[in-house]
Amino acid sequence: MVTCYNIITIAVNECRTQKLVEYFKAQMRKNPDMASAVAAIRTLLEFLKRDKGETILGLRENLTWATDCLTGVDSSVAVSSGGELFLRFISLTSLEHQVCCLLPWEGVCDLTLAIANLCFSVFQDLSRCKKVMEERGELFLEKISMSRTKVAKLCHTFIKDGTKILTHSYSRVVLRVLEKAAAEKKRFSVYVTESQPDSAGRQMAEALRKLNVPVTVVLDAAVGYVLEKVDLVIIGAEGVVESGLYHKIGTYQMAVCSKAHNKPFYVVAESFKFVRLYPLNQQDVPDKFKYKADTLKTVQNLSEEHPMIDYTPPSLITLLFTDLGVLTPSAVSDELIKLYL
């Protein structure tokens, strides 16, 4: 009997997983320009709407399970951080302003539960509670869809006429910033690194050529060589941590070289990429971010695989442009404390 039940639950879960993943992939396909985290959050919202759970606890569990699923598909930091922030945002209604207190990270789940229970008891009705959560979910989605525009607006003023910019790999936020700068009729030229192993840099170069921006593709090994010609370095981020930055492999050496050349090193990131991790060195980066999701599932010996992400410490970063404003690396932690507490 027990095994039968287990099989059924596994089958049901598989079914649900499939549906979830399909919806996620559909979202990504529909709008390739959208950040994967935004697609994930849309998926979660849809999941919330379709969820037929009867209890708050069940609802929360399902949402957590869904987030884990999605990180299994697309193992980027942004997806997991976006999911966490979504969960927090919808659970913390205006009631939390009275109940706000300082909790360690683990206690946050209990806080979410407590608040959800509170809101449930106030609203006397699970469906109404869900409605509130859905509304807040929509609000959250709207806010983060605007985030790239906000970042572009903040950053483009730092690009002046005649600037030579160096960037790394393919980042949609950087692309948006450069679009905005080009729209403001600024003349600048861009150097893009090829960014092996997936040659994402070439994609970036294509997109920039369409904007009529003079662009040169350089080898990853030529970063030190080209740095004396450039004025500033702008890169995107996979994740922003309390002690620095996660981005495509090759970012760390670019940061070290630009520090040596005294060139400003700017990072553009949306706020949903902020995550409360604290790595101290390259070794501390969790495996689930370093390697692609399918690599993690299929490959036995990870030491033979090449990591996709590296960690840049905050001493090498000049400024971060986010939709919360222009921040210094040490202010990131303050913002994180505000976001997560």
Added chain:
Amino acid sequence: MRSHHHHFAVSTDGPDKNDDVERAKCEGKEMTKEEKQRLRKEKKQQKKSKEKKDDAASQESEKGKKSDGKSSPASQPLPKPTTQKAPSAVPAPAPFPMPASEAPAPADKPAKSKAELKAERRARQEADRASKQGSKKGEVGPQASAGKPKAPPSELQPVVKRLPEHMQVDNPDVLKKLAKKLERQQIPLRLDYGYKVSLFSHLHQYSRKAPLTQQLSIPSTVIHPAIVRLGLQYSQGIVAGSNARSVALLHAFKQVISDYTTPPNEELSRDLVNKLKPYISFLNQCRPLSASMGNAIKYIKKEISNIPSQCKEEEAKRKLLNCIECYINEKIILAAKAIAKYSIEKISDGDVILVYGCSSLVNHILCEAFEKAIKFHVIVVDSRPRLEGREALRRLVQRGISCTYVLISAVSYILPEVSKVFLGAHALLANGYVMSRVGTSQIALVAKAFNVPVLVCCETYKFCDRVQTDSFVSNELDDPDDLIVTRKGKTQLEDWQQVDSLGLLNLVYDVTPPDFVDLVITDLGMIPCTSVPVVLRVKNVDQ
């Protein structure tokens, strides 16, 4: 005494004296102003000896008062106290009853300087009398930092309304204020010992061989015996370490509160706070309060003053005891558990961890990590004269953790092998600086040079609002005799006091800038050093 008065421009001979007195009667205010100016000029012109001050004071007391009659008795008490003081070379409770009457004068005097002139003159007279006695005491007392003759506070100089946050032991006005305050609370003043290095002369330096309790009269009704015991434990170093001191303090306060009875016509919330003030002064005299103790005391005082007035005494006491228990439990014990949980994430198999001195929190973390079967090796760094690392070593080895022991001079030799440095903290300042045992900033500096991550573990109750960028402004000086060491029957520095140009410096704390610290682990999670003000702000919003 009177023989030197011929140096003065204003003579104190008989006929002149009478003339002046008569003039004083007639011209009232103007006379005293002129006198004031003259007096100031005299002080500026000559380096006075104590006798000259005597003359000035007696002169003023004779001329200052409007009525003749008062002038003669005014001069009478002056020779008496001086003879009384001469035999009492060692500070003892005896001189205290005498200055007790004079002591309030310096405070009253400047406050009333804006008020009526008569009161002002009287206050001036008393002040000069007090300053004269004070300077006499300084002459006869042990050679100490108060060796500088205390200049009588000029009448128009504004007095410090409250003691500044940082000690200014070489400022005689501040010392006087402190002495007056302690006297009012009936607590003996502990005197400084030995020559102080000039950079640190603004700090107290006490000798462990002269504990404050020797100066207490028995029985002492002012100070609760639990507090006396605690003070002795602090000053002798029996209770040492930030957490231990705070917990001991809170337990002693629990004792005080359970023994407390509200006197009639008094409210518990106000009276108990006033009762605690002399205890805190006493403990401060035994050993300067740490930041953690300061925060604990603030919390207790707040709790006491929040007791509603209609609350019955038994219930109030029970509530307070409960509050203290909660505080110890939450802020110290549970915080340690939370910090251990976060820290264990940072310790991985094969790590070589460097620790300095004996921090109860770091030891707790390492023991917890060992219990979770993480394989790591510990290097314990130690330094003289406290050699606290030996205690840490003992505790870790007892658990079965493999350790290495080095002195701080070998730190640059072993650092290439170290993967992480774990440090404890005495306090975390508002600008992100870490105040910890002396030697910590050195280790952080060398670790930074070797690119080894430095992690500081600190509970949030040790966060304080103070801002400090160097270790000079506010520190603690320990007994200099601790630096004397006997090896092979020879004690090198035995006679260090005889050598004029030699000073022994035994610093207790130093301050590490946030650039050298990679991570601070608190019970709220892992934060960078620069986020301390955010935590303080959020905590203040809570409370």
